[in-house]
Amino acid sequence: MHFAVLVFASVATMTTFGLDNGLMRTPPMGWLAWERYRCDIDCKNDPKNCISENLFIDMADRLFEDGWKELGYVYVNIDDCWSSMERDKDGRLQPDPNRFPGGIRRLARYMHDRGLKLGIYGDMGTHTCGGYPGTTLDKIEIDAQTFADWEVDMFKFDGCYSNAVEQELGYPLMSKALNATGRPIGYSCSWPAYQGGLPPKVNYTQLGQICNLWRNYGDIQDSWNSVLSIVDWFFENQDVLATAAGPGRWNDPDMLVIGDFGLSMEQSRSQMALWAIMAAPLFMSNDLRTISSGAQSILQNKMIININQDPYGIQGRRILKEKVGIEVFWRPLSNNASALVFFSRRTDMPYRYKTSLSKLNYTTGSYKFTDVYTGKTDVLKDSTEFVVSVNPTGVVMWYVSAPGKLKYHPFIREGKLHGPAYDAEENTFPRVFL
């Protein structure tokens, strides 16, 4: 039991590293307007899709009625272009009166009445990226208080129209200001994306102390190229990024575009699988009123959501890049389990990839696995060669567990976590295990 105790103790210890608001111990899940609805304020000609309270009410109804909420998708998040162009006479942000006639507090209560949460957006700078009033340093306290007064549950702080010094001051100040309101408000920081996403400019230790999640990289677009560029960046920089993540503090590779226009079903399964490996926030940006059953079933896959929401909160990694275009990703999970993703970058036909668990650095033993998309289950010895057929731009994803009870966590030896790709660089492993 020695090692299990160590793990639990470390998980407990780690909480002190995260933003001390007790929120988002697993990656937040919900819906966010930006990618799909942008700054569409044309309610006259496009009433069903414009940024208005009706849009968020529609999505809340869908989350509540179509099985999303029970799976954890509880945040309904407003992005840019919600506010009036002018602050009110007391200097407070106010919603556009035509598009949000009921006000934000009423909208928040609509969410709360249904067990949902409301997120809102602001910008550290003179203007939001869309040109609406920004939050300069002198406005941070009043804006934090306004959001708390409105009973908002999450706040995304963008970084257009500010410089590095202002950001250096503003992002921590907002963290303090939100905490000072006494209301638990999840805090999403776009700061590192404005710093290039990497140390030494980005201080991930500090970010983990002031933000619950942060955008490291550029905005996602509704295209497979965009998803791929994000996947590339996050896994090329996984040594830096994975250690930054843990309960209460998450790297955010941006929204899920599953259910939109640009991804095939295979590509949708790939985004879902890789976001789960990354322990990424799962914010859909799509039209839940018209989503296809295929896309819905991918987003509502319970086993993948469980992997994403694993309580250890360890961000997974790419452990293999084969020249034939197959890549393998791995994430250690609680209960002696792990997740494996076999991903194909090919654009020709399904590739029959032959390997064994021992080749993927699993220790001697036999393992039960479940294919999370097909439900197929089997038991494999570490040494048994097997073939997975991976579709072009698609994945095969397994939940792997040791059948029966293992005495020790299969990835922990001598008090340190071992596993695919870690032997060479133990020191970079998430500190929860060190």
Place this chain on the structure above:
Amino acid sequence: MHFAVLVFASVATMTTFGLDNGLMRTPPMGWLAWERYRCDIDCKNDPKNCISENLFIDMADRLFEDGWKELGYVYVNIDDCWSSMERDKDGRLQPDPNRFPGGIRRLARYMHDRGLKLGIYGDMGTHTCGGYPGTTLDKIEIDAQTFADWEVDMFKFDGCYSNAVEQELGYPLMSKALNATGRPIGYSCSWPAYQGGLPPKVNYTQLGQICNLWRNYGDIQDSWNSVLSIVDWFFENQDVLATAAGPGRWNDPDMLVIGDFGLSMEQSRSQMALWAIMAAPLFMSNDLRTISSGAQSILQNKMIININQDPYGIQGRRILKEKVGIEVFWRPLSNNASALVFFSRRTDMPYRYKTSLSKLNYTTGSYKFTDVYTGKTDVLKDSTEFVVSVNPTGVVMWYVSAPGKLKYHPFIREGKLHGPAYDAEENTFPRVFL
């Protein structure tokens, strides 16, 4: 009636320009193995997908039973990797005995018994691209005769492992040899793709006289990037290419990858629409045994197939490129009709594109249009402003006709065809109208 007579007379005259085998007066339709199945010869481990007679029989059964044949999808085409590595003792090509134990003639008869046709593949050169026996100049007659003996209906002649001089000799020789067999065999030439696709290296007048269709550009892959690169190339070079096409002689932008792994539904609708505008051969390369109903309904869209198969056989063009990422394509059709495609290159959200038929160079009058994907029908005056909402990477496609009977073809004035983008360059218009 003057102009209508002119058009009909021209269509009749034009036949003398095409390959004189009377075949493929509209673009050929069917199924072709390459993109989806490549050179998979591993029948031991992948029996359902390897290049074998079983694969072509399976596809024939699906074409015959699932409504494809009635829509015009009649060719079942073998590509590379079908043959034995050695010619027989008489110097003839022979199929791999393990993968085609029944032989090609029996396979052809299987097709003919079901109202289908069989296509086969060869290579002008020492080897096929996959390394199988090629057809050197001295083998052209015997190979043409072998295909005729086997009762094959179409022949694709690739160009790996030969030089420009050999190709210059070989492609016309094969045309003569096929004709000399007395069997009507549709002739697909990869020649121009090996010449870079453009004059002066490519002589499209000659191609129209010796081939029924020709590959101008690189192989398609199962990705939206690949489809886009093909669309870009064909429409950037439309002035050269469109004039080369007509009944019996077609530019071939390569296979439809709808139903495979890389395209979203929107992108699938776009490929289908743009291939119809291009008067392109419609060869699917997919798994008809497992195709989704969504992909099937796109490929089986009757109105788009009718546009593709329009008897005039005029290849359409891009008539507008808007800075916002919307492009408009147009193809004149028989019966005073035309097809319009509004295409979005955006990757954000549906774009509301405002225009009018007069802005698209339609002459004064009122027009009936049908949205080929939704079935929505309406009547528009040329001057009426309208909005089409075009999804990211998607299309809106209209079949446009003049309600009631027009005295004159709406695109013909003073004996010459006018239309979007043609006013500036009448001389490049398909010669059928000159």
